[in-house]
Amino acid sequence: DPAQAKPALRDEGAKLGFRLTLPAQILVLFIALFPLLMQLYISLTDWSPLSGLGWWSAWSLWNNFANYTDLAADARFWSALKRTAIVMIVCVPAEFLLGLTLATLFADEFPGKRIFYSILLMPMMVVPAVAGYMFFMLFQSGGPVNDILSALSGFPVT
Incomplete structure (x- = not known):
């Protein structure tokens, strides 16, 4: 029956596509996941690149959550967090509105549009x-x- 052959063919194509992209998916997962897990592991130790140990031996310098409790008590961390929040709250909406305004402006024709467009793109x-x-x-x-x-x-x- 031709009606049943189309879904079967579609399923085979999906399986083939998955198999062909699997190596790239594994690579991307490894590139993203390995550094994250490694940093979480190292963050629970007193390891440093200058300690003379490889990062794989950082378990011998285990300190549980001491780095995180030190961070929570550090005034510089909270100050940096506040500055980051201010930048996020003020600058991101301002840049969005400026970009939206310029996009709206350049969507219409006006005298000197080509000159202003060139001036904006020059940098x-x-x-x-x-x-x-x-x-x-x-x-x-x-x-x-x-x-x-x-x-x-x-x-x-x-």
Whole structure:
């Protein structure tokens, strides 16, 4: 029956899609989950990169929740939290309203729109152009990168 074949084909396609994306999903999960779990583990210890131990041995410096109780008692933490809240409450809505106003303004035609549009986009265009020019200059045949490679290898880079 052709009506029953379509759902079966759709199910097979979904299974194939899942199987094909599974390695990428596992990778993304590992990239996101591993650092989170590692930081939670380390936060329950007195481990430091300067302690001479690898992070996997941090369990020997276990301190339960002492880091969190110290943080709760630290005035600098609460001050930083207040400043962050102020920035979030004031700046985020202000930036949203400014962006919405500009988007509404540029949606309509008005005299000088192209000039104002260019002025607003100029900072976004200058940075990549300057970065591109800098890399162009760095990798010139007489540039510093090729001079260093020539000195290290003993062969002139052309």
